[in-house]
Amino acid sequence: MPHRYHPRHTALAILALLAAITLTALYMRSCREERELASMSIVASTGIDITPAEIRSIEAIGQWEFLAIACEEMVDTIRERTLQRDDRLVRIYTGTLRIGLDMSECEEGWLLAHGDTVSATLPRLRLLSERFIDEARTRSFYESGTWDASAREAMYAKAAHQMRRRALTTDNMRAARENARQQFTALFRTFGFRHVELRFR
């Protein structure tokens, strides 16, 4: 039986051809614009929300820093477990210990000037602040298991202890004192004093 030509078939063929042309055009356009034809991904938010910063205290101070010791301390804690792998948390703490003197500790008459001579009795050099760890800059190096607040507090305390031990050495205190002597001498000479006598309490 001879095949009969039907107008509906022609219309369908034309529609199919148009659809193919449209899809090809869209595909070529997406290729030209270096875009994927279709993609799918799961996106997670990483930014923090906008919250206010509350000023808890304002303090006017007068502390002269002469030596800054930047430290990084890796603290490793392990919790042993029976028949299981041990839990482990490794954090790297960052801190800067500042050695200097507090001008509020100067005694009455600590500075005497006469003619071209100045004599100053400076307070003892010390660690200027007990808060020296920048915990927000801590890097988490390895974590397995669940760790509570007390474990992190213990690690912070350990890092602070170790940083103090390594930074507040006799050599560093001597270097700070020497730098203080140089800086104060230069300052007084800047103001025209030829003879500078410095003492530390």
Next chain:
Amino acid sequence: MKPLRLTITAAIAAAVCMASCRHGQDTPAATVPALDTAALVMAVQQTSRLYTAEYRVHKIVTHADIRRLHTTILGRSYDMPLTLGDRKVAIPIDVTLRAYVDFASFSARQIEVSADGTVLHVLLPEPQVEVTASQIDHRATRQFVDLLRSDFTDAEMSALARQGEEAVMQAVPQMGIMETARRSATATLIPLFAAMGFDQDHVVLTFTAAPSGAPTRSPSSALVPTFSPGSEGR
């Protein structure tokens, strides 16, 4: 032989199960954590900074970890929230900010004395602000995690705390710390100059934004040589 093989298989399976179940709560057999430390970097720097103001700032860093399905079809983007579950965390942090005047490059070029030697004009660099410390309140940190999600990791919480600290630093201009720093520097330095022999009512301090080493005023002959300290300190 068969029951023996079954018993051995069951024992191995139990051991594997116990070993793989690592992320649960502590078992009674868990011991007190042991701490070990190692110094990584230590850099020593000689400085000459006068710290004049300290601000302690508290901030609760919050973060909502909402997952979204991002689809792109033929160049068009579609976003829809996934209903797998949300995670939220609130981390309170305390940030210590300190303002300082850097005397490292202070020189005679920044001092000017009037011709009659009575008025002292000192040019100081503008105070600078830095974060000197921060502490996370771990006990007050709260996590709200849906069943299908895992807890926030230590690395994730550290990254959020760092963002919180940066947000505090960005808010510094609105805190008025620079003005406090200038006032406090004046309160510290004027008595020092007075003790050197200057009348404290005739000492002028100017804070300049120019780099401290730059010649902000011409180093003229009207500087130090005309100064004649003579009075006793306080």
